[in-house]
Amino acid sequence: MTNSNNSAKAASKEAMKRFKEEVASEIGVPLKEGYNGDLTSKQAGSIGGEMVKQMIARQEEQMQ
Numbered sequence: 116m117t118n119s120n121n122s123a124k125a126a127s128k129e130a131m132k133r134f135k136e137e138v139a140s141e142i143g144v145p146l147k148e149g150y151n152g153d154l155t156s157k158q159a160g161s162i163g164g165e166m167v168k169q170m171i172a173r174q175e176e177q178m179q
Contacts, residue, residue, distance in 0.1 A: 142162070
């Protein structure tokens with residue numbers, strides 16, 4: 116059971132990483148592989164905010 120849990124965690128972590136990269140690209144924030152400490156707080160926050168907005172929209176679509 117531990118191996119399947121680790122596999123599921125790895126898969127969900129990778130999916131969130133791809134989602135973050137996709138959102139950053141959509142809103143024009145220059146996200147790169149590895150360290151992104153050179154982003155401003157506004158840029159980093161805009162990525163997270165847009166991710167939440169899209170997740171809520173997708174959930175609302177599924178509830179209809």
